[in-house]
Amino acid sequence: MITKTGTLYPNKYVIICGHFDTITGPGTSDNGSGTSVILEVARILKDVPTEYSIKFIHFSGEEQGLYGSAHYANNVEFQSGVRKLDIKLVFNLDQVGGKIGNVNNKIICERDTSGQSGNNAASNTVTQQLATCTTLYSPLQTSISNAYSSDYMPFEKKGDVITGFYEYTRSYNEHTVNDTFANVDPVYVFKVAKAAVGAMQHFATASSTVSAVSASKEKPLTTLESVKMYPNPAKNILNIELPDSGTRSFTVEITNLAGLSMLKDENKSQLNISSLENGIYLCTVKNEGSSVTRKIIIEK
Structure with missing residues (x-):
């Protein structure tokens, strides 16, 4: 994890996150693709002033039960039940590698529709903003769908606002020996990274x-x-x-x-x-x- 300090709101954070653990195969798409996008966003934004602070986090233990993100939400964001971090938004990237040979021109923007009902409306708003930023900063089309079983969920349970990216045309290579670099569409990952950079500039107010x-x-x-x-x-x-x-x-x-x-x-x-x-x-x-x-x- 690294933190980029905001110029106006240094103690309020936008988290961009993903997981680097895998099952069975090398996990190039699930979730090497998401972690590589996070690194690229960090590289591009490191010298760009943002009003809000940004935390770039790679979690472990996602495939085993969201262990890394749950630990962070329960023991770093909150300590002994007391909130210690003021989180504006959690933006999660999970499996955005596509599959070579597929038509990869669309990305799913994920919103919160379950769990804590009090943060659903805010999640819907930021997910609509994510879709807008995606079409402005990349050639990708967007589809709005539901957040599900990834590293944003422990934060959702704490009442935080969440959104995320997931590939639209499923590769179905996840959790298999076929989840290799040879099967990932690098052009698609590049387009997702463009969208993520644009969205983070908006969310953190560049x-x-x-x-x-x-x-x-x-x-x-x-x-x-x-x-x-x-x-x-x-x-x-x-x-x-x-x-x-x-x-x-x-x-x-x-x-x-x-x-x-x-x-x-x-x-x-x-x-x-x-x-x-x-x-x-x-x-x-x-x-x-x-x-x-x-x-x-x-x-x-």
Whole structure:
């Protein structure tokens, strides 16, 4: 396990996880595929600022009864019945290798529909967001199905919000000597990794700064923490919060992912976004010589 510390919420965690144990065969798809995707997500996001902390976890003992994840949920997240970790979301990857020769153009996005009923609605929401991110960041189609018997379940029992990926066209090589690299579709794994990177940027709220230093007497927007955009996801109103906003002149522009300007205004701390369709957009706040861009999601 490794932890990447968030810039705004260092003590609130998004967990991305999978298991590295197997049964009978080498387990290249179940679950070498999931663990390799987690490593790739960690490699890409290691230098990308995220508002929430991320824990990248490879569990053991999943095939024997979710032993590793159950131990973590019962003894690390909770200790003596007291919550010690504030978990925003658990994103699990299990068997995403596909099978060479199959039509592998779709991924299952898994949501919680059983166990603790209080977290089902939130799980459904984040799973819909996972599906949206998948189609935006990868060529994969999506199917919504149910979470079942993998490492997110011990967290679900603790009331956490869960989601996950599982291959859509089953290889049926799991737990056999045929679960080898020769039978896995590496292009499919690559596409799943693209989707997972995009989803994790959304779930952990990745940030980016565009241009930096200003010659103006105004304080430039150089600090990622200095500009807040909320709620995210947003519905009808997006709030823009800047330090010293009363004395600062600025512009706000929302563009779609193709770069087309959808909304632009000046010196407004609240934007009416009710006319925009559901989806992921870029919101840029500028003052002279400096700008900050964040991804926002509109969901009505």
